[in-house]
Amino acid sequence: MSSRTLPLLFINLGGEMLYILDQRLRAQNIPTDKAKKVMNDIITTMFNKKFLEELFKPQELYSKKALRTVFDRLAHASIMRLNQASMDKLYDLMTMAFKYQVLLCPRPKDLLLVSFNHMDAIKDFVRDAPSILNQVDETYRQLIEMYTALSGGEFQLIRQTLLVFFQDMHIRVSIFLKDKVQNSNGRFVLPTSGPVPCGTQIPGMIRMFSCTGEEVRRLQFPSGGGYTGALREGSFQMFGERVIKLGTNMYSVSRPVETHMSGTAKNSAQHRPAHQQC
Amino acid sequence: MYHKEKSIQIKSSASALYNNLSVLRIAPRSLTYFTVVHANVVNMVSASWDGLNFSHRQLQSKEGNIAASSSLIMQASWCVLPSRELLVLTSQKGIQMYESDGSIMVYWHALDIPETPTAQAVFARGIAAVRENYICVGVSSGSVLVFDIPSKGSNIMLSEVLEEHRESVTDMASECSGSQECIADLVTADDSGILCVWKSGEDFQLLNKIPGFDVCCSSVKLWKGTVVAGYGTGQIRLYEAVTGIVHAEVNAHARWIYSLDIAPFSGLLLSGAEDSLVRVWHLTLTPETNSVEIEHLYSECVTDTQICGAKFCDGDGYAFAVTGYDLSEIIRYTQA
Numbered sequence: 001m002s003s004r005t006l007p008l009l010f011i012n013l014g015g016e017m018l019y020i021l022d023q024r025l026r027a028q029n030i031p032t033d034k035a036k037k038v039m040n041d042i043i044t045t046m047f048n049k050k051f052l053e054e055l056f057k058p059q060e061l062y063s064k065k066a067l068r069t070v071f072d073r074l075a076h077a078s079i080m081r082l083n084q085a086s087m088d089k090l091y092d093l094m095t096m097a098f099k100y101q102v103l104l105c106p107r108p109k110d111l112l113l114v115s116f117n118h119m120d121a122i123k124d125f126v127r128d129a130p131s132i133l134n135q136v137d138e139t140y141r142q143l144i145e146m147y148t149a150l151s152g153g154e155f156q157l158i159r160q161t162l163l164v165f166f167q168d169m170h171i172r173v174s175i176f177l178k179d180k181v182q183n184s185n186g187r188f189v190l191p192t193s194g195p196v197p198c199g200t201q202i203p204g205m206i207r208m209f210s211c212t213g214e215e216v217r218r219l220q221f222p223s224g225g226g227y228t229g230a231l232r233e234g235s236f237q238m239f240g241e242r243v244i245k246l247g248t249n250m251y252s253v254s255r256p257v258e259t260h261m262s263g264t265a266k267n268s269a270q271h272r273p274a275h276q277q278c
Numbered sequence: 279m280y281h282k283e284k285s286i287q288i289k290s291s292a293s294a295l296y297n298n299l300s301v302l303r304i305a306p307r308s309l310t311y312f313t314v315v316h317a318n319v320v321n322m323v324s325a326s327w328d329g330l331n332f333s334h335r336q337l338q339s340k341e342g343n344i345a346a347s348s349s350l351i352m353q354a355s356w357c358v359l360p361s362r363e364l365l366v367l368t369s370q371k372g373i374q375m376y377e378s379d380g381s382i383m384v385y386w387h388a389l390d391i392p393e394t395p396t397a398q399a400v401f402a403r404g405i406a407a408v409r410e411n412y413i414c415v416g417v418s419s420g421s422v423l424v425f426d427i428p429s430k431g432s433n434i435m436l437s438e439v440l441e442e443h444r445e446s447v448t449d450m451a452s453e454c455s456g457s458q459e460c461i462a463d464l465v466t467a468d469d470s471g472i473l474c475v476w477k478s479g480e481d482f483q484l485l486n487k488i489p490g491f492d493v494c495c496s497s498v499k500l501w502k503g504t505v506v507a508g509y510g511t512g513q514i515r516l517y518e519a520v521t522g523i524v525h526a527e528v529n530a531h532a533r534w535i536y537s538l539d540i541a542p543f544s545g546l547l548l549s550g551a552e553d554s555l556v557r558v559w560h561l562t563l564t565p566e567t568n569s570v571e572i573e574h575l576y577s578e579c580v581t582d583t584q585i586c587g588a589k590f591c592d593g594d595g596y597a598f599a600v601t602g603y604d605l606s607e608i609i610r611y612t613q614a
Contacts, residue, residue, distance in 0.1 A: 107510075
């Protein structure tokens with residue numbers, strides 16, 4: 001489907017990986033300078049110029065296996081080592097987090113704001129390392145150049161391509177279960193209340209017009225939810241408020257144990273949560 | 279007004295694609311066929327009306343002779359012509375036409391695929407049977423391909439290419455009332471919301487181009503000369519096909535609309551969207567005043583499901599069926 005999907009998949013999954021690693025490094029009381037070195041090394045590799053040049057060329061998505069290999073290597077781009085089980089957990093968690101964001105983003109175009117939330121956070125991780133910051137900014141400019149001109153329909157195609165990639169993945173994640181945004185069967189909760197997307201009116205109104213264009217009749221019907229008006233649109237520039245929260249860091253220091261996960265829904269015969277840390 | 283019936287299980291889950299459900303009623307055999315697209319596979323189920331027998335078939339997106347490649351399917355839809363019924367599949371590689379039971383592929387049309395992928399994706403999407411012998415299929419370039427279908431056999435010909443859309447075609451629909459009095463036969467929609475209204479024939483004639491407002495029109499229907507269009511903003515608009523006059527504007531859904539359907543005998547309209555709601559509306563035509571009215575009849579929330587397909591199962595709208603992303607079942611509702 002869309003040949004412009006891969007950069008968004010890579011950057012958002014990478015962003016989620018960095019959130020988790022950052023949280024684990026802090027939870028394990030790794031000295032600050034050492035932790036910073038780990039983060040910087042991974043971000044340098046993630047934003048390697050040659051690699052990104054290839055990534056931004058129009059193409060089909062990588063296979064699931066190939067993408068996993070890319071992230072296995074990326075996670076090991078520093079001195080930090082993860083065993084197989086930790087890497088599996090890490091990958092499951094970042095994958096489900098991005099699936100959630102793709103599914104929930106109000107308009108397809110808001111996928112770009114989700115990506116910008118990740119990019120903003122990555123910039124913050126490397127704010128003291130100007131050369132890495134430059135690398136990240138270069139990718140930022142590429143993202144803006146490639147994506148801001150796309151239509152809603154083209155973004156919907158990107159979103160649909162991502163949803164095919166994530167199809168049938170129902171791994172249960174404790175942070176989502178605890179927040180009640182995921183059901184015990186691994187499916188995400190879809191709200192029927194809250195703000196409608198930008199450009200959408202709250203459902204409930206029918207307006208009818210005469211042949212000359214005058215409004216002749218107005219009918220109302222129950223919306224079936226508790227919707228409110230749209231929030232203002234987030235910034236699609238390099239700076240500015242994104243308004244939507246999807247793609248921001250959900251692993252704050254005050255929620256240090258949230259990277260624990262329980263088994264997949266497919267193995268639901270064994271409902272014991274597997275508390276494995278990365 | 280409607281109550282939930284026993285769901286039909288399918289072999290693999292539905293992908294998030296516009297109009298991802300097609301229904302064909304085969305009255306002589308008391309059967310209904312359903313198709314749902316999953317990535318590069320089409321799930322096909324035939325269900326007996328007594329609810330006792332289900333048989334399943336899966337169709338792969340074969341590209342002519344190249345079976346190895348796994349291109350994603352965009353849409354599967356039955357096309358009913360007076361002389362025959364065909365199942366049409368559109369993918370990233372081309373267009374496949376099967377006998378209605380999915381047993382034999384009778385035609386394959388390859389799309390022009392550039393050797394290195396371009397930023398503009400290539401795919402076919404939007405399928406409609408028009409009048410006696412045409413099947414029209416939309417392409418991502420904006421072209422609409424018109425195929426001339428013989429009453430039997432595989433001598434299918436690409437007879438015309440309509441070049442009015444500048445953006446990817448999303449959906450199309452032919453006049454579904456069966457009335458011979460309607461001038462317009464076909465409406466086609468695209469990513470920018472532009473609607474083209476056509477009269478079919480040896481040369482298709484553009485009757486009207488209804489401007490979009492840069493919002494994707496993801497699903498469209500044509501009933502008794504009225505275009506019903508569903509948009510990415512969750513709005514439904516009713517237009518007079520030939521003049522483009524807006525009859526009604528409905529703030530129908532809180533998210534992107536994925537599917538519309540009309541029960542031609544009763545004028546019931548079905549809409550399904552990403553907001554997990556499926557709604558039933560009633561359209562009334564008043565020929566004296568040349569006006570169309572729409573009222574809301576019924577809503578059903580399919581909890582935690584982004585709806586991708588919603589179709590009536592009969593011409594009266596007595597029953598309808600719904601599919602959703604990641605869902606391996608077809609949910610059915612019947613009037614109480």
